Amino acid sequence: MSRYLLQRLLGFVFVVLAVSFITFFLMWKTPGGPFDETNMPLEPVAKANMIAKYGLDQPFYVQWAKYMIAAVHGDFGYSYKYPGQKVTDLFFKYWPNSLLLGGLAVLWSFPLGAVLGIVAALHRNQLLDQIITVFALVTVTLPSFALAFFALAIFAVDLRWFPYGGWNPSGNPKTLVLPVIIFGLGTVGSLARYMRHGMLDVLGQDYIRTARAKGVSRAKVIVKHAMRNMLVPIVTIFGPVLTNAITGSAFVEQWFVIPGIGHFYLDSITNRDYPVIMASVLIIAVILTLTYLLTDIAYTILDPRIRLT
Amino acid sequence: MATVNLARTQKKAAPTEYKVLSPFYLAWRRFRKNKLAILGGVIVFLFLFTGVFAPIISPYPFDKTSIYTFAPPGTLPGHLLGTDDAGRDFLSRLIWGANTSLIVGVTSMTFALLVGIVLGFLAAWYKGTIDFVVNRMLEIVGSMPGLLFQILIMTMIGNGTLNVTFAIAILSWPGMVRLVRAQVLSYKDREFVEASRSLGANTRFIALRHILPNIINPILVSIAFGIPGFMVAEAGLSFLGYGINDPTPSWGKMLGNAGQYVQSFVYLGAYPTALLMIVFIGFSFFGDGVRDALDPSSERTG
């Protein structure tokens, strides 16, 4: 186990370095910079001052190395767009919003999706199954941006049941309702589909048939045998669902103007806010890698046949 | 009931039947019975047909503008679905949108397939260093936030059909590599492979004649699910403004562009959304059907 963890840790360091290097390279190659020439070109001297101020006059691998060394020490630099604000401060100002949005969405959508999927599997090819399947597909495919638009037009503008955007978790919890529902819908659909498939797989296994043949009741088979074996697929899907929740949905955040990570990141690309882009990618990469690791460890606990090697 | 059973037994008893039934025929028989799968198949076929023959069936060129802008469906003779913000025939643009989606979806899929099969096979077959390298590559790409990286890439290389395909394809292959690798690993040490090897077959022969036919089913299924996934990725990027160039239409771009008009001219956003959904659902039904058909074990339950 400890050797395995060490190995994974080394892999993790390597992955993070590689991802950061690729990101830095892409950023460096992207035209434009953290200065604004939208209306009038910058004066050459002024531009030179800005480039010097941001340290962009050095070769890119030097910039990258400097950034990474500082990052290891917890210093992700200062935002270009928000001068004087530490990237880490900004990040922790934005991230809780994504966490809240994603967390609440997972809280209602994960159980619902799982139940729907299992119910569908148990009623395979019956009307209920088909209704659930179609519902799941519609929620998966309906783009959240389209959904957001129509939901706002109906429930905020016409009916005025909910506020129009204006994310404000502490002051007005009503502002959370629409985004949480819309963000969760996609999860419901994909989870229902996934769970239906997983359940059918389990139900098709020999031990289930054996149990049934032994005369164990259907309900008992489902609860005692099938459900237990569903834990592995649940863990498998929970990883991506969780990371999705943690890293936020750029679309929902964009449309409801929620200052979350997705929104933050899109903004930082538009603004060429290099330290923020780097920090976002690094932090998300770390989260994703850790989730994979935790998922793998969870497998060994749930299914003794799986070994960490 | 009894008679039916009897008839079946009798049929099965006929020895000639066994020779005729190839695995694919059996699969087709199972597929045929699945109504949703058939529906999905029809949708997929219509989509492919529309996409391929867009130049022939589209009533107008997709870039032909006119002074009749914002005509809702049915209000302008000769334009069944009306016109868009530049007075272009909306039906023609929707038809051409299928063409764009098809190009992006199929090209990305081809890329993913090629990389997936080659890397997945190499990693599983030779293990060791190659496997190590491939695994690290998988981890790296897996740790990149997909949409965010695609946007970064698009910002760097600029919009365009080829570029958006590139941005999608470059991050699209890990799933396929994992799949192929796992499949090859599970077949590699089977008896028939050993046997073939002991008879002196070379790696290429084994790969093409023995491994590939056995792993083709899950690959087919993942193609059926992958293509609409790539189409939606393109739609999302185009929606955010990083996608296809004008005047080439794409459903995602039409939807993104309609955002500003949606309150007054709902049809501009509704049709592309609906099409995107229908095609996605069609592919899903089709993919589910293909999977169930190719995997008889799943039929045992119910």
Next chain:
Amino acid sequence: MSSSVTRKISKTVVTRRQMLKVLGATGATAALVACGATPTPAPTTAPAATNTSAPAATDTSAPAATATTAATDTPAAPAATDTPAATATAAAAANSGGKVLPADAAPPDQQVYLLSGAAGPGTDGQITGSVYNRSGLADVYAVPLTRINHDFEMVPGAASTWSVSADGLTWTFKLRNDLPWSDGSGNLNADDFIATMQHMADPAVAYDFTWYWDKGTGNIKNFGEVVAKKATMDQLGVNKTDDYTLIMETSVPTPYMPRLTIYYMPFNAKALAAATAAAPNKDPKIGAQYITDPAKCVSCGQFLVKNWSPTRFEAVINTKAAPDIMPFLERVIFVPYQNAFQAYQAGQIDNVGIGSAADIETVLNSPTLSKDATPDVGDFRTDYFFFDVLQKPYDNLKFRQALAHLLDRENIVKNIVKPILGRPAYGFLAPGFPASNEEALKDIQAYNPDMAKQLYQQSGLKVTNLTIIYRNDNPPYNAICSTYADAIKTNLGINVDVKAMDGKTFTADTLATPSIPFGCVSYGMDYLDPSNMLGVFKGNKLGGRHTWNDKQYQDLLAKAGPMSQEPERTQLYQQAEKILTESCAFVWIYHRTPVNLWKPYLKGPGFLPGKVNTNPGWAWPANAGFTPYFSSMYITSEVAAAKRTIP
């Protein structure tokens, strides 16, 4: 550059709706309404000449006297309007600043002005980081040196009077001595202005708006040298003779200096120094952010920063403000919304600008919304195509002319932009802008496919493919460029691709060599003088935007800039604009005329019809913080019926 705000006068409601109907129908009327204060609809240039170049001219030719007149008689208007209101009833409530609300005002807790917008990087960030990057309402935490009113006339700000020396090189601004800073550190004085200008010139701060004060625009002595580290800070041409007399020296006469100084927003010198000293490594670029932190906010303007978060930007009344600038409003709240028009309909904001043809359709079809709508001239923005004249095939004049004659502006405005939101452009300067000369330029780039075909033949070129690249910041560009592309394909048989590009990449590629060969972009004014708008085209060798470097044009601009005699100055600019248009290096598309919706419960002198914006409504620039009107607008009791929700 423009942003937001509201309107009034219930009598005008009906007429405005009728007017909107008319405007919706004909583009020509829109042109007239937007440009002419004068009842005579005849020459479009006349009002322009009177309202703009005149003050500029008087500023210099007869220094002290006229400048003072301009400075003293204009502010009378707003003052006159708010006094009767304020004194109307003794029973009316006073707000927390002790200012008595007008009789028809809503109670103080409803004196909240709601807007859509994100908190920018900082209120001072507008000046030190980037001018274009600033928050809405960045200009209400201090008093700018000068202000502009809704007739685009200069009125006093921190300076009560100003004058220029006989040689036109030295400006003397007499500052008010009664504008206290909210931290009790004293009154706004010349040191604050000097520290601010030094901050902007500081190479370590690396300010991006240096061109504004440097040679060619502001011409402040040694500004460019300090930026380039070739001169020391004490050589900068901004000084004082006493605490309330600011001296600005320029290297060449700059008659429009008072127009520039509306953006001269002072910092508190002591707070700035303290924040810089407290910053890590005493980094001035970090210390400058002193005002974004509500705890450290120091203001001598109408408001103080209260909340500065990604979801909310809130300013509250500065109860220590000088009595004459004390606002009626208790708070101004910005919340970012994806679609402000929907937020407006949901009753969550008080003003919204309409930019899309579809939204204007919704407005015109709605009895309630159309009552709230007012067209205005915005920031005189003109959208145009440009060519990189150094690249083939665009180096061929005949080819450029052929393309120019293929743009069907009338159709584009009528069917894509919608007449109420724009006017076909035949020149760069929109009607109403000083030196605008549309009529005389009408034929140069007129839509004429036959002539275009001939010209293409004469050019001797065989072109197969072109790409138009547009900056994706204006929704109709997609349709406009596609229509243009189709016209080129139909008439010349050239395939044209249309490509959207994000702002930063577009700008970088436009300014690069070689530049974007065929692009589509816009420009709106920074200050109301032809030297600003036409300066965009002075060529990249002189710091302009594009690769068209025309000697004759450059000479005309250089000659006209420091001049003060009229009408000679205007004539020079008109001559220059003609050369510019004839070059066909640029193809004018349309002048934007934005429509703003104002909730009916907003009132104040800023909402009265003016000479440039003849419709009632608080049009830009009047609604910006650097105008006098933020002190005099208020929310009327009608707000109760609107069921407004304060977020």
